[in-house]
Amino acid sequence: MVTIDRRAKYIAQLEEKWQSLTIKDDTMFGMVMENQDICLELLQRVLPELNIQSIRRLETQKEASGPLSARTVRFDVFVRDQQQRTFVIEMQVANRHNLPYRLRYYQHQIDFDILNVGDSYQKLAEYPTYVIMFCDFDYFQRGQVEYCFENRSVKDDGLSLHDGRKIIVFNAKATDFHDNIKVEGFLKLMNNQVDQRDELVKRIDHEMRRIKEDPRRRHGFMKYELDLMDARADGKAEGLKQGKVEGLKQGKAKGLKQGKEEGISATIQALRNINAHRDQIIEQLIQIYELTPERAQAYYDKYTVK
Known part of the structure; x- marks a missing residue:
């Protein structure tokens, strides 16, 4: 049983926690990404080559609907654009030392949302999938800002499987952004550094303040x-x-x-x-x-x- 005094003390702690939430917190990240304009621009910066024009579907804390016996997954942010491309955006603060296997399972779960009973496998060709992971640690210990993965032949680098799947892992602890200046401001924001020269960062910072006052x-x-x-x-x-x-x-x-x-x-x-x-x-x-x-x-x- 929770006593009245303990509950009052906990409420005071929650007030402080609410005011100290940053973009790294799942709660705040999800609420900020509910702003479609902010979410769209972040995706455009991460994947400029896709020329993403609009968002047709956006859900936060989306529960993947796999088989009843399968492990349940909730995606921080689930997005589908005007060309039926699916994007899952995740904020990962704690290093559980299982990131590759988590990513493998995420990709598998995304397909459950696409392929229905009786559908041809060819349908998946119309729904490319992208998993984007913003990590507050360098999982691969290479010092890179961005680690990008897709299925290719181990004997012929020029031979791609073309299965429509791509994984991007960002490292917020990186320091050399010369090839990734479009996401530099967001990654620095994960470290509580607000770059006033970055319009997206300024909008996110303003959105977080607005949310806390709501x-x-x-x-x-x-x-x-x-x-x-x-x-x-x-x-x-x-x-x-x-x-x-x-x-x-x-x-x-x-x-x-x-x-x-x-x-x-x-x-x-x-x-x-x-x-x-x-x-x-x-x-x-x-x-x-x-x-x-x-x-x-x-x-x-x-x-x-x-």
Whole structure:
């Protein structure tokens, strides 16, 4: 149970957190990208060769609709342009050391949104896909601003698979932007550096200020975070309750272990009940129960109802 004093203190902390949100935070990034003009210009800077003219579809926190038994994915930003090209834009702050596999799965999930039962594989030719990852770290440790990948022959560099898939990974820790000056300002903004010479950066900075002054946005953020706190508290309380009962029956050590298991299960279900997505739940498990990312993922898979 969350006491009144603790809740009041947490609300004060949330106020501070709301005001300190930056473009690196998923919440703020998604809200800024809801501005189609800003999202369009960012895409135009990332992929100038595509001559993207307009956005036909834009969703933030879009849940990919794969098979029921598949792992759920939510894309930070999902965009489709006037030529049916699909763009997934992600903000990645923590290095989980699994980026290539995450990207592989993302590409797979995007196709579920395109290909329906009975469709020919040829339909995919009309829907090129691009995954753009803005990372607050240099995953590949090469010092490059941009890492670009597509499927090519390992024996003949000039032979492309032409499967319509492309992955771009940006490194916000890079320092040499001579070939990527169009995204320099945005990457520096990820490090809280506002380049007043960059019109896009100025618009994003203004949009973030506008969002923080919007009472509706603030209320939505506060409510969601408070719901998370209540779900965490409910999960831990259930776990302690179950642990005490089990402890009386089978001994303290086993009871504590059982209590932890029950607590983790209850926490996962409570967070799912408020529609928290997978990565958020895993992050909460890591913080509450001091788990490694691998153990938290294993518990999520174990206690998630398929």
